Amino acid sequence: MPSFNRRLIAFVAVLFVLTFLVTAQPGGKKILVAHRGASAYAPEHTLAAYRLAIEQRADFVEQDLQITKDGVLVCLHDLTLERTTNVEEVFPNRARLDVSEDQAPGAPPAKHWYVPDFTLAEIKQLDAGSWFNEKFKGARVPTWQEAIDLVRGKAGLYPETKGPEVYGKRGFDMEKLTLEMLKKNKLAEPGADAKTPVIIQSFSAESLQKMRFELKTKLPLVFLIGFDPQKQWLTADGLKRVKEFANGIGPAKGLIEREPQLVTWAHAAGLTVTPYTFRSSNTGKYKDVREEMNQFLYTFGVDALFTDNPDQFPRR
Numbered sequence: 001m002p003s004f005n006r007r008l009i010a011f012v013a014v015l016f017v018l019t020f021l022v023t024a025q026p027g028g029k030k031i032l033v034a035h036r037g038a039s040a041y042a043p044e045h046t047l048a049a050y051r052l053a054i055e056q057r058a059d060f061v062e063q064d065l066q067i068t069k070d071g072v073l074v075c076l077h078d079l080t081l082e083r084t085t086n087v088e089e090v091f092p093n094r095a096r097l098d099v100s101e102d103q104a105p106g107a108p109p110a111k112h113w114y115v116p117d118f119t120l121a122e123i124k125q126l127d128a129g130s131w132f133n134e135k136f137k138g139a140r141v142p143t144w145q146e147a148i149d150l151v152r153g154k155a156g157l158y159p160e161t162k163g164p165e166v167y168g169k170r171g172f173d174m175e176k177l178t179l180e181m182l183k184k185n186k187l188a189e190p191g192a193d194a195k196t197p198v199i200i201q202s203f204s205a206e207s208l209q210k211m212r213f214e215l216k217t218k219l220p221l222v223f224l225i226g227f228d229p230q231k232q233w234l235t236a237d238g239l240k241r242v243k244e245f246a247n248g249i250g251p252a253k254g255l256i257e258r259e260p261q262l263v264t265w266a267h268a269a270g271l272t273v274t275p276y277t278f279r280s281s282n283t284g285k286y287k288d289v290r291e292e293m294n295q296f297l298y299t300f301g302v303d304a305l306f307t308d309n310p311d312q313f314p315r316r
């Protein structure tokens with residue numbers, strides 16, 4: 001092999017290793033994850049929101065995953081379709097009357113249109129854009145494959161296994177489906193595509209443990225941590241236990257605000273820190289979302305963050 005080619009291969013290999021290191025290790029380049037796409041400006045989890053996130057230079061584009069009745073992974077935050085589509089209009093008689101997870105405790109049963117009660121063909125009939133703004137009328141719920149095809153080569157993928165236990169009860173194996181999809185796209189190994197790194201996230205420790213130990217993925221895993229009862233993981237000991245199955249934590253930003261030392265403890269345990277969610281519509285005591293992100297990245301020292309406003313990400 002000519003020596004120029006050998007040097008080129010060596011250069012690409014080094015680039016590839018560096019890319020993996022900066023996206024997976026504490027202390028590297030600050031990473032911008034577009035939360036549900038650029039969801040402050042376009043309807044969340046639509047191709048328009050993903051496209052805009054890429055234009056706004058997101059390092060990763062997030063996809064929350066749900067499963068249709070016919071077993072297809074689609075990108076949607078809620079287990080139900082009514083908040084972000086016109087399902088109520090298109091399928092008025094297909095609701096279940098129950099108390100869903102996102103209702104307040106003690107709330108009366110209400111009508112819910114669950115994703116796994118609908119086939120992909122049915123879900124594709126729904127308008128996922130008008131609720132946000134009439135100009136997005138006709139936007140569709142994307143399959144994960146469509147999202148991968150759009151994002152691939154331009155940013156990383158940051159899928160979240162949503163409600164894996166709910167899907168488990170309905171006979172679906174969300175973790176297996178997720179990893180199989182990555183395998184089908186030749187993205188199941190770390191560094192498989194230097195331009196498309198993949199990080200998997202979940203609020204479920206069991207879901208991450210299953211992917212790490214049973215399904216043997218080597219991809220970086222991020223454990224999302226909300227308030228009670230999950231915040232019990234946020235002790236020096238708890239974080240050491242997290243390190244056994246994950247590469248990073250994704251805490252609610254308020255947990256860091258309350259206890260900034262968490263970042264130091266997580267880094268000491270070898271975990272990256274990626275808080276959620278930074279949005280112009282909710283910046284608390286900060287002047288604006290840029291100032292808030294600036295504080296978390298450069299004063300608290302987090303490694304990455306989830307934001308609805310990728311264009312406001314402060315770079316240094």
Ligand code: G3P
Nearest residue numbers: 064160201224250276306
């Ligand atoms: O995945 C990070 C953040 O998105 C967690 O919150 O509810 O928006 O999925 P949620």
Ligand code: CA
Nearest residue numbers: 062063064160
């Ligand atoms: Ca999410």
